[in-house]
Amino acid sequence: MLFDESQEELQKYEIAAEEYEEVKPLAEELIDTLIDLLFFADFTLPRPQNSKNKVTYAIWQSGVGCNTPVGTSKEFESNRTEILRLLLTLTSPSMYMSASLLPAQGVKAITYIATCPDKQVVLSVLCSLLNTVRFLHQIYLLSVTNLASRH
Numbered sequence: 001m002l003f004d005e006s007q008e009e010l011q012k013y014e015i016a017a018e019e020y021e022e023v024k025p026l027a028e029e030l031i032d033t034l035i036d037l038l039f040f041a042d043f044t045l046p047r048p049q050n051s052k053n054k055v056t057y058a059i060w061q062s063g064v065g066c067n068t069p070v071g072t073s074k075e076f077e078s079n080r081t082e083i084l085r086l087l088l089t090l091t092s093p094s095m096y097m098s099a100s101l102l103p104a105q106g107v108k109a110i111t112y113i114a115t116c117p118d119k120q121v122v123l124s125v126l127c128s129l130l131n132t133v134r135f136l137h138q139i140y141l142l143s144v145t146n147l148a149s150r151h
Contacts (some may be wrong), residue, residue: 028112031090035113035121037083038128044080046071057124061131065123087113 024032036055041047048056059066060080090109094102116122 027090027109031087031109031112034083034087035125038080039124044076044083046073046076057120059124059131060128061135063127063131063134065127066131 038044039055039057041054041056045058058070060070062069091107094107
């Protein structure tokens, strides 16, 4: 008979299945690691006092969700920029889809980030990005105003 497995063969498959460990997909591991790196002490954020944790989900700029600014340096900002570029690359297929396809097809990376079960991570990423854009927009407006007043 076709497809009729013997009991010995079924037991071999069950034993082999027990030897393998269930792990998250590689893309999810990469996204989690990149998000952790966005909040990594001495890489993208200054080391918090009295903290042994390497990852601290502190909002980068004051504004939404944070009243006090976190210290930064050009090196930290450069490291953040490179990580954000890689995240943008992972989430960019949405920029090349038609508006009608995007809701139906979606982008797995964006869905994974947005549906992260740890809301502290989601809020830290969103508030940091929002506050950074707001801060940079203010700097841009000041520079344009200063340039216009000179002429």
